[in-house]
Amino acid sequence: MTSPAAQDVRRTFGLVGVPTSAGSHNAGQERAPAAWREHGLVDALGRAGAQVTDHGDLAVRTHRPSPRVEGVRDADRVRATCLEVADAVARVAGAGEVPLVLGGDCTTTLGVVAGLRRTGRVGLLYLDGDVDLNRPELSGSGVLDTMGTTHLLGGGSAALADLGQDGPLLRPEEVELFGFDPAELDEQQWTTLTRLRLSATPAPEVRDDPAGSASTAWSRLARAADRVVLHVDVDVLDTGAFPLANFPHFNGLALDELSVCLRTLAQGVGLAAVVVTEVNPSHDPDGSLLSALRDVLVAALA
Template identity: 50%
Template structure:
């Protein structure tokens, strides 16, 4: 029986820096994501979208912006993804900001406690309210998965911590964006993490490193979720990310080749795509490029 993907949109800006990401699921559909996947041999159904959550600031809680709303979205995502999993499909979740991955992992861990996470992101998201300057919860995803941060969010899943450091491999982050507190947590947790500067060093084969990364995770986990934040790509090449990284990150071709390698892993059990901001793409060309990369990656898996 063919593997079936189920597309679920999370048009939410609850945990992010500004407006635009709530438009991503509609933009990806308009670029033909579902039809192009099917043409590439991928079996996919469209489960529609969760409710739209527009951007807003929270002046009263400056170190944890919109925490109750983020928790609400996380729980809605966990319920929606859980329904997909219970139907035997593979979730293809398109956001929306990175906090939606907390809800995705909550659904998996409730069913398969040994699920791992491959965090393909331009940031390690290791901030916490006590050390943040912005208070944006989008910058705190791994910290909350690891059991730090706001209790309402770190305890939003079936266990705390939701994941241990052995269940995470981070790939492609920009070390210049990490900061002192992030570096401390990276060292304390001994997270398995490979930066974009290491991946683009002379003599390094990034796709081989991507293959090694998923194999390391798969060695101890029967399944893993891939979190793909488009800000892992240098914004000079693809200025689509809500939080741009100009002259940082991976070249667009390298990032898409690594994405295809990750999607070919037999243990891949779900894909989350985050930080797409159509407001940065007035003619739709960037979203079209991204859809092409997703189709190529998942089409390779279907082959």
């Protein structure tokens, strides 16, 4: 099984850009993969010693105002993106590379998990300012990137609940929620989290001991999964100090706390993919935020 201990692991990453905001509240995130490249992420990883193959971008799908259909918006376009992501991730992983997937909104992670599930079970370390356990029938917005975990666990819209697999993409024991703001959860989400007995480490606990909490979370997930997807939604960061995320969160982690967590998590044996989501370059006109986050990612992955 996967060890939480830090390892001197040299991996070859296969970068896939997912320029989509179809599952989001608004446009902007579809520009993120290009912005990462413009700010030198690939070159910086290479200079730091990481091997990276850039496989380019998938189809662009920009947010559009859409009516609610069975409680969700634009499900067909979100599903199309997820299936394209699944195909790309399966190809990259099949070539022996670790997918480094640059979203896009956080429905991107459904496609990453679906692609890896074609060759067996997988776990998910969900480093996010939310737990994304909204449900179509209860959501006020119908926006699908607020429901990612619900769909990964087999609930919600039929268009996203299995993505070609026989049954749910993940079991409850294969999910580790990490870094979320407890105040962001409504009663329904707390009820679901408790009912499913999902493992969860909220932001205040992470802040108390970033390295220790990350190691503990990885170790716990390792009991259920030999392969782990690391999902990194930048809204885990406090918007007041680091306003890069598409949707604001004001009780998030500091950048240095996230850096410690990522360095711990990214060195775990069994890391099967890394997904970075919710970057909106419109919030970063001078590029300073992307540059700072680039350096954090490079320090963790290289």
